[in-house]
Amino acid sequence: MTVIALASAKSSGVTTSALAMALSSARPSLLAECDPAGGTIRAGYFQAQITAGTGLYHLAVAERAGEDALAQAFASHLVRLDESGNRQVLPGLTDPAQAPALARTWPALAQVMRVLSDEGGYDVIIDAGRLALDSGRLHPTLTPAPLLHGADLVLLVVRATDQSLALARHLTEPLRNELTDRGTGADALGVLLIEDGPRRAHEVSDALRLPVMAALPWEPDTAAYLTDSGRAPRVRRKSALLGAARTALGHFQAAASRRTLHQQYPTAPPALPVQPTPAPAQLPAPAAPQVAGVLQRLGQGRVDPRV
Numbered sequence: 222m223t224v225i226a227l228a229s230a231k232s233s234g235v236t237t238s239a240l241a242m243a244l245s246s247a248r249p250s251l252l253a254e255c256d257p258a259g260g261t262i263r264a265g266y267f268q269a270q271i272t273a274g275t276g277l278y279h280l281a282v283a284e285r286a287g288e289d290a291l292a293q294a295f296a297s298h299l300v301r302l303d304e305s306g307n308r309q310v311l312p313g314l315t316d317p318a319q320a321p322a323l324a325r326t327w328p329a330l331a332q333v334m335r336v337l338s339d340e341g342g343y344d345v346i347i348d349a350g351r352l353a354l355d356s357g358r359l360h361p362t363l364t365p366a367p368l369l370h371g372a373d374l375v376l377l378v379v380r381a382t383d384q385s386l387a388l389a390r391h392l393t394e395p396l397r398n399e400l401t402d403r404g405t406g407a408d409a410l411g412v413l414l415i416e417d418g419p420r421r422a423h424e425v426s427d428a429l430r431l432p433v434m435a436a437l438p439w440e441p442d443t444a445a446y447l448t449d450s451g452r453a454p455r456v457r458r459k460s461a462l463l464g465a466a467r468t469a470l471g472h473f474q475a476a477a478s479r480r481t482l483h484q485q486y487p488t489a490p491p492a493l494p495v496q497p498t499p500a501p502a503q504l505p506a507p508a509a510p511q512v513a514g515v516l517q518r519l520g521q522g523r524v525d526p527r528v
């Protein structure tokens with residue numbers, strides 16, 4: 222499946238969009254709230270029902286005890302977003318002061334997410350929060366840089382306003398360089414447009430020199446439900462935002478698959494009508510035993526995900 226990271230230059234709707242995608246995905250989904258500035262899902266969507274005893278911070282502690290402990294902790298700190306357990310969330314930090322403790326944990330977490338995606342069949346959505354730079358690079362403690370490096374796609378969330386574009390413009394070049402040098406390539410980068418403003422997708426694309434991979438409508442009712450847990454069922458049934466989020470996730474999955482194919486078959490096809498011999502598909506390495514245990518644990522109580 223796909224690992225997607227959402228980030229922004231300034232608060233733009235990263236958490237709302239990530240939650241909308243996780244809730245509306247057609248396949249099992251896992252939302253990891255990894256904003257170093259602190260998570261908002263705990264106090265918002267969950268109305269403070271999840272205590273500080275559950276969440277991302279505890280994975281830093283577990284990682285000190287080894288890979289096995291980290292993988293087990295990852296599974297035990299997930300919270301169900303729905304009754305079936307097909308949609309889960311890892312709640313974020315309760316205090317930005319906890320972020321430095323995560324700096325050495327991100328690479329191992331990126332690996333766990335990759336395995337959950339490739340072998341567990343989850344669409345993994347990472348809320349990477351607002352990005353900070355340090356000498357033209359992603360800041361080592363104020364951003365979860367290794368998660369962006371490992372993602373299939375990195376979506377810069379921008380609003381359709383000149384203010385939002387002006388701030389996002391400063392991030393595009395550093396992000397391209399970062400993903401070229403340390404990630405899966407500059408073409409992992411795209412835009413998720415929040416339609417709150419006059420700018421159209423082609424204008425945003427021209428201004429940022431990035432493809433707009435999907436757009437989400439401005440829908441304050443649903444957004445309030447997601448960020449402040451407003452009235453749920455009535456809103457959810459006919460939400461354009463949730464419908465568009467499901468479509469957006471589909472676009473991202475397709476774009477990620479195209480990238481993977483392109484990386485496996487990088488050269489142009491031969492000019493002569495010769496049947497090319499397909500290269501063997503690149504299978505992911507089998508999960509380490511401890512991660513396999515996590516997958517089993519996550520699978521418990523899961524209903525058939527084929528919808």
Ligand SMILES: Nc1ncnc2c1ncn2[C@@H]1O[C@H](COP(=O)(O)OP(=O)(O)O)[C@@H](O)[C@H]1O
Nearest residue numbers: 232233234235236237438439440441444445448
């Ligand atoms: N598509 C949307 N339609 C309407 N309001 C939105 C939308 N996306 C986000 N918002 C609102 O914008 C504010 C910031 O959203 P949030 O997701 O917390 O941003 P971030 O995670 O980037 O800081 C919240 O009040 C949220 O309800």
Ligand SMILES: [Mg+2]
Nearest residue numbers: 235236256261
């Ligand atoms: Mg947020």
